[in-house]
Amino acid sequence: GEDVEQSLFLSVREGDSSVINCTYTDSSSTYLYWYKQEPGAGLQLLTYIFSNMDMKQDQRLTVLLNKKDKHLSLRIADTQTGDSAIYFCAEKAGRRALTFGSGTRLQVQP
Amino acid sequence: EAGVTQFPSHSVIEKGQTVTLRCDPISGHDNLYWYRRVMGKEIKFLLHFVKESKQDESGMPNNRFLAERTGGTYSTLKVQPAELEDSGVYFCASSQVVGTDTQYFGPGTRLTVL
Numbered sequence: 001g002e003d004v005e006q007s008l009f010l011s012v013r014e015g016d017s018s019v020i021n022c023t024y025t026d027s028s029s030t031y032l033y034w035y036k037q038e039p040g041a042g043l044q045l046l047t048y049i050f051s052n053m054d055m056k057q058d059q060r061l062t063v064l065l066n067k068k069d070k071h072l073s074l075r076i077a078d079t080q081t082g083d084s085a086i087y088f089c090a091e092k093a094g095r096r097a098l099t100f101g102s103g104t105r106l107q108v109q110p
Numbered sequence: 111e112a113g114v115t116q117f118p119s120h121s122v123i124e125k126g127q128t129v130t131l132r133c134d135p136i137s138g139h140d141n142l143y144w145y146r147r148v149m150g151k152e153i154k155f156l157l158h159f160v161k162e163s164k165q166d167e168s169g170m171p172n173n174r175f176l177a178e179r180t181g182g183t184y185s186t187l188k189v190q191p192a193e194l195e196d197s198g199v200y201f202c203a204s205s206q207v208v209g210t211d212t213q214y215f216g217p218g219t220r221l222t223v224l
Contacts (some may be wrong), residue, residue: 004152031211033212035215041217042114042116042201042215042216042217042218043153043201043203043215043218044215045212045213045214045215048212088153090153092211096141096143096158096165096166096205096211097143097155097158097166097169098143098145098153098155098203098213099155100145100152100153100154101152102150102151102152103150103152103153
């Protein structure tokens with residue numbers, strides 16, 4: 001079945017760039033997403049990318065997709081303490097439901 | 111526009127009891143999904159409604175879980191009887207049928223079974 005893998009933890013200093021990586025197995029994925037979960041809050045959609053794109057930029061966020069290697073990354077420029085959260089990678093193929101990774105906890109140190 | 115809402119935000123029950131979770135999707139969204147995150151693991155799909163019909167319930171763990179969406183508006187997820195392994199955060203999401211089908215999530219219900 002489908003599988004999505006993420007590293008569990010990332011620590012960066014305020015002002016640095018953060019790069020969160022994700023790998024997936026389903027070659028028929030059509031959309032890939034990044035969601036953010038702050039403490040005590042729900043899942044907030046950050047951005048998504050179509051599988052026929054290799055890059056998408058939205059303000060401080062840059063998503064890179066390597067479809068050949070089934071690798072997705074989220075780069076956060078000028079990381080702030082407010083970016084501390086859990087970041088979930090998710091993919092969607094033929095079925096409409098999302099397949100999520102376990103989430104990467106980003107800790108931003110002042 | 112109001113987002114997806116869920117009730118309650120927290121529920122603590124004893125093993126063997128019944129709990130009912132509620133989700134109100136974004137108005138106009140025909141797709142409604144239930145997901146669950148157990149013990150800090152990945153978020154797993156439970157089931158998918160299109161309006162009042164169950165489109166895909168392949169993720170439902172067993173027959174102790176019953177989901178309904180009468181009238182195609184809000185949905186309920188009942189766990190009866192609850193077991194310890196049912197503890198986790200239950201998320202609801204909704205999306206429009208057309209377009210990118212992007213799913214918008216509610217804040218989740220944290221269920222603790224003692």
